[in-house]
Amino acid sequence: MNTTQLEGLIGxxxxxxxxxxxxxxxxxxxxxxxxxxxxLREAEHVREAEREHGRRQDQKSSSRSTVPSTATWYAEARRSKKLVSS
Structure with a gap:
């Protein structure tokens, strides 16, 4: 290898x-x-899964109010009277 080839290789x-x-x-x-x-895509998938899970939780819960019925109030009053009179 001569000088010209070496200079070409270095260049x-x-x-x-x-x-x-x-x-x-x-x-x-x-x-x-x-x-x-x-x-970001993975975070979006996680966020969508959490939203879907939240929707499922909302759908499982009853749409009716959780106020006890009159019969429950009556039974509670009778139980408390029994405890007091004992």
Whole structure:
């Protein structure tokens, strides 16, 4: 290998090195953006699952009020009188 070939090889390696230095930040940014997008999609799926779970919980509960009936009030009053009179 003569001097001219050696200089050509060094120049080609220098150009490739500079090219790598210029391309690396953009490749790093692309990889980072994809990771962030994946995390956002996963978070959205979790949020949708929690919303769906909340809807199921709402559907399972009765739409009627939880106020006790008159019979329950009457029974409670009788029980409390029994406890007091004992």
């Amino acid at each position: 080609m390696l220098a150009v490739l090195g500079i090219l790598v230095l210029l391309v690396l930040p953009s490749v790093y940014g692309i990889v980072r953006d994809r990771r962030i997008d994946r995390q």
